[in-house]
Amino acid sequence: MKSSASARTFGELLGYAPGNVAVYSSDYDSADEHTYPNRSAYRSYLDGIYMGYKWQCVEFARRWMYVNYGYIFDDIAMAYDIFELRSVREVSSQTRLPLQAYRNGAKQHPTVGSLLIWEEGGEFEETGHVAIVVEVHPDKIRLAEQNVAHQTWPEGQNWCRELKAKITQDGDYWIECSYSDATILGWMTQTADSQYAEPTPALNNDLLVINAATVADTGQVNKSWxxxxxxxxxxxxxxxxxxxxxxxxxxxxxxxxxxxxxxxxxxxxxxxxxxxxxxxxxxxxxxxxxxxxxxxxxxxxxxxxxxxxxxxxxxxxxxxxxxxxxxxxxxxxxxxxxxxxxxxxxxxxxxxxxxxxxxxxxxxxxxxxxxxxxxxxxxxxxxxxxxxxxxxxxxxxxxxxxxxxxxxxxxxxxxxxxxxxxxxxxxxxxxxxxxxxxxxxxxxxxxxxxxxxxxxxxxxxxxxxxxxxxxxxxxxxxxxxxxxxxxxxxxxxxxxxxxxxxxxxxxxxxxxxxxxxxxxHSAFELNDELIQSGYVVKPIVGRCGANIQLIDQQQQLIEKTSGHFASQDQIYQQLxxxxxxxxxxxxxxxxxxxxxxxxxxxxxxxxxxxxxxxxxxxxxxxxxxxxxxxx
Incomplete structure (x- = not known):
């Protein structure tokens, strides 16, 4: 996001969100090249767990969830992709917990700890945006976030931005976006209650089929195109x-x-x-x-x-x-x-x-x-x-x-x-x-x-x-x-x-x-699970499908290719x-x-x-x- 005259230098502390989670300035124009000499210096880790890219909105949202609840959401390409997720991973047990998505205007209101998600476009061009909901009221909602404004928060305040909200007679909760060219998709809440949530129907397997088709022969091959x-x-x-x-x-x-x-x-x-x-x-x-x-x-x-x-x-x-x-x-x-x-x-x-x-x-x-x-x-x-x-x-x-x-x-x-x-x-x-x-x-x-x-x-x-x-x-x-x-x-x-x-x-x-x-499933050494599923032997470096072997569940060679990479080390991948x-x-x-x-x-x-x-x-x-x- 754009910086302003009062913006704090990149990496400076702006305030603390609930749970005493620090929020930092993301004014990239002011980043000190000595403190951040390369791309790796921008990668954020907590307890050895990758949180995201300093100090973007996704990094803060993942870190806040981890500190307060002990779970994180999966790596995503863009902030708006979070709205497609349907689970979070509890780090200590490596188990999955349900994550529900609610469209803006849903009857299931956001709660403290919900993730508010913006669509790509406008103020959040290409990436979208995510913020943490820290207070929910009938007429407003308060957020903690990174990479929108880069000013120090008022003393004693654990939120940085407030958006207007309205509840309809039917109980629908609507949040107004403060940017005229941006769109709020909705919010994500970790709960098993799927009432009013965006449906996640089981994928129809017919939709993952590849079909072959032909176009009528009208002599096209006889003409240059x-x-x-x-x-x-x-x-x-x-x-x-x-x-x-x-x-x-x-x-x-x-x-x-x-x-x-x-x-x-x-x-x-x-x-x-x-x-x-x-x-x-x-x-x-x-x-x-x-x-x-x-x-x-x-x-x-x-x-x-x-x-x-x-x-x-x-x-x-x-x-x-x-x-x-x-x-x-x-x-x-x-x-x-x-x-x-x-x-x-x-x-x-x-x-x-x-x-x-x-x-x-x-x-x-x-x-x-x-x-x-x-x-x-x-x-x-x-x-x-x-x-x-x-x-x-x-x-x-x-x-x-x-x-x-x-x-x-x-x-x-x-x-x-x-x-x-x-x-x-x-x-x-x-x-x-x-x-x-x-x-x-x-x-x-x-x-x-x-x-x-x-x-x-x-x-x-x-x-x-x-x-x-x-x-x-x-x-x-x-x-x-x-x-x-x-x-x-x-x-x-x-x-x-x-x-x-x-x-x-x-x-x-x-x-x-x-x-x-x-x-x-892939491994450096052949294991029982791969043997049971059938496996593929691949050179770690190769081109054009060279030096590959396909082995079925009965340990029979189905097919193999030759090439110039036979001397390379190999990996084993599930067939x-x-x-x-x-x-x-x-x-x-x-x-x-x-x-x-x-x-x-x-x-x-x-x-x-x-x-x-x-x-x-x-x-x-x-x-x-x-x-x-x-x-």
């Missing part, structure tokens, strides 16, 4: 050898649909899981014994920690891989470093649907491009962005698609194929053929490619602990590792994305959030097979922009394991009525 005057579309057509979304000629008229409910679940899961993966990343970086399991070169660990501390919020895009079945939505892994398929989902599938005349539902990736543009505008880029790619047809159209997003955000962008166009100048900077210095880089290469170079160099020079620094010589061509680890080059995606992209994060997540509804739809195993992919859901697509294969050769097809979102079985 991608605009090859656009560089990215021309490169895509060259790679696909024609105007088509899938490589299988028999499938040109086929697409897949999911329900509105499934899409809402996917969006919620994406936002929530991003937060969980970020929490697990921070946990790993604080526990060296866990970090060792990620098999990262010792020489870059300091740089990874620096990246996490300084660039936590500089993620442009990433991809989650999901299995969506009537048994639920489960995440397989998080491609947080070098995701693919965003052009297919963010552009091609929409153009395919328009050309083929699909009227059913709407494009699942229709907002991805504009969300990428917003993500770039939020980045700290101030000059030319150089895109680095290998000489690969698929990487090329992805690079050009991202180039359009960068340019739409208002930045100049150059695509560099390979490294031969680059050189060191006399000052130790890396420059392109035109003499422009590389300051901002977005890459199609994975960080693991650069790490392989570091491992080889360390082995050759027998260096194991010294921090890696690129060596340069004026006029020489830099190596990939020299570019990506150069101090004065900001690389997207940041180096810290190595942690959540590594499959070793999966057992950590399960240990931190056991039995979470979107997670699969949760992809649904088979119209002879294909179908995987749902959700994309983020700046860490928030931005669209979805599908990848399909006749094999149970999605790999580098698996096809993309169009995904449409349809009304729930198309999925509910008719009696």
């Amino acid at each position: 991608l605009n090859i005057a656009n560089d990215d579309e021309a490169a895509y057509v060259d790679m696909m050898q024609g105007h088509k979304l899938t490589s299988n000629n028999a499938d040109q008229h086929r697409y897949f649909t999911i329900s509105h409910t499934a899409q809402h679940t996917l969006e919620h899961a994406t936002n929530e899981l991003h937060g969980l993966f970020m929490h697990a990343t921070d946990y790993v970086l604080q526990h060296p014994e866990l970090l060792q399991k990620f098999n990262l070169p010792e020489v870059v660990l300091t740089k990874i920690r620096q990246s996490w501390d300084n660039r936590l919020n500089q993620l442009i895009t990433s991809r989650f891989d999901f299995a969506l079945t009537p048994a639920g939505l489960k995440v397989y892994e998080y491609n947080c470093d070098s995701a693919s398929c965003y052009m297919e989902s963010g552009k091609v599938q929409g153009k395919w649907a328009k050309h083929f005349g699909v009227k059913h539902g709407y494009d699942a990736g229709q907002t991805l491009f504009k969300d990428l543009v917003k993500a770039w505008r939020k980045s700290e880029v101030t000059g030319i962005v150089h895109i680095l790619q290998d000489d690969d047809a698929e990487e090329h159209y992805h690079a050009l698609f991202m180039k359009h997003a960068i340019e739409a955000a208002g930045f100049e962008c150059k695509v560099i194929i390979g490294l031969q166009q680059l050189s060191w100048d006399a000052s130790g900077n890396i420059i392109d053929a035109a003499g422009d210095t590389l300051n901002y880089v977005w890459k199609t290469w994975s960080w693991e490619t650069a790490l392989d170079q570091i491992r080889q160099e360390c082995e050759a020079e027998q260096r194991q602990s010294a921090s890696f620094e690129p060596q340069w010589q004026a006029g020489a061509t830099p190596r990939l590792v020299d570019v990506l680890l150069r101090k004065n080059i900001m690389v997207f995606e940041p180096l810290w994305t190595l942690i959540p992209s590594n499959k070793a994060i999966l057992p950590v997540l399960w240990s931190l959030f056991p039995n979470h509804k979107f997670l699969l 949760f097979a992809l649904p088979k739809v119209a002879d294909y195993f179908v995987q749902i992919c959700s994309f983020t922009a700046a860490g928030k859901y931005a669209g979805a697509g599908v990848r399909v294969d006749k094999s149970m394991i999605i790999n580098g050769h698996s096809d993309c097809m169009a995904l449409r979102i349809s009304d729930d009525s198309h999925f509910i079985a008719k009696e």
Whole structure:
């Protein structure tokens, strides 16, 4: 929120809420860089339990509940997401307690300790807001909160703001929002009494089904439909050898649909899981014994920690891989470093649907491009962005698609194929053929490619602990590792994305959030529970579905893939097979922009394991009525 002339400096005490819970100024403009030198310094813990980001509204609400009641609500992406929660976790017993949601105007009035929730928008743009109710009266309600005003509370007062309230003749309790452009969703109360609460009906399993559909053949495949005057579309057509979304000629008229409910679940899961993966990343970086399991070169660990501390919020895009079945939505892994398929989902599938005349539902990736543009505008880029790619047809159209997003955000962008166009100048900077210095880089290469170079160099020079620094010589061509680890080059995606992209994060997540509804049981060692459920063996680092084994409940090998990652350490993950739809195993992919859901697509294969050769097809979102079985 905006600061004022009388605002207290960031982190200064403003007052005490009931239970003697401290409230702090959240005037970020005044934060002392010596006290808060990096992102990690802003993370708030109490008794070793993560409360949130200093000193935001969510941090205070979780801390207040923990101090006064001993329970906390789950990690959420935005404050308004709290309104979707239906339980809190009692920390001492690890048991779940019911949490009820009441819309503004409900007959069940808020009580002391209720959470008041604002929708995103207006004063609370993008995030929403949460406050603690500390007094309830027929004509007013009093709140304690952080990150709205940053002034010291009056002496002896344990609340900071008062809102007008009114009770109707029918007993409905309405709270007036003091901001004309903001909306109060309602309040959350920990109680088993669900009378007047927002209903939480059991999810109809039919709504988590993926359906296959076809559009009538009117000769569409005989006509061009991608605009090859656009560089990215021309490169895509060259790679696909024609105007088509899938490589299988028999499938040109086929697409897949999911329900509105499934899409809402996917969006919620994406936002929530991003937060969980970020929490697990921070946990790993604080526990060296866990970090060792990620098999990262010792020489870059300091740089990874620096990246996490300084660039936590500089993620442009990433991809989650999901299995969506009537048994639920489960995440397989998080491609947080070098995701693919965003052009297919963010552009091609929409153009395919328009050309083929699909009227059913709407494009699942229709907002991805504009969300990428917003993500770039939020980045700290101030000059030319150089895109680095290998000489690969698929990487090329992805690079050009991202180039359009960068340019739409208002930045100049150059695509560099390979490294031969680059050189060191006399000052130790890396420059392109035109003499422009590389300051901002977005890459199609994975960080693991650069790490392989570091491992080889360390082995050759027998260096194991010294921090890696690129060596340069004026006029020489830099190596990939020299570019990506150069101090004065900001690389997207940041180096810290190595942690959540590594499959070793999966057992950590399960240990931190056991039995979470979107997670699969994962472990570093095979255990009885995994043996009973069937399990998947995965290398901690791998790409394109390489070196994966599927083992069923009878300990029989169902399927396996080969690849270049056989020497990597492995993790074990609960077997949760992809649904088979119209002879294909179908995987749902959700994309983020700046860490928030931005669209979805599908990848399909006749094999149970999605790999580098698996096809993309169009995904449409349809009304729930198309999925509910008719009696």
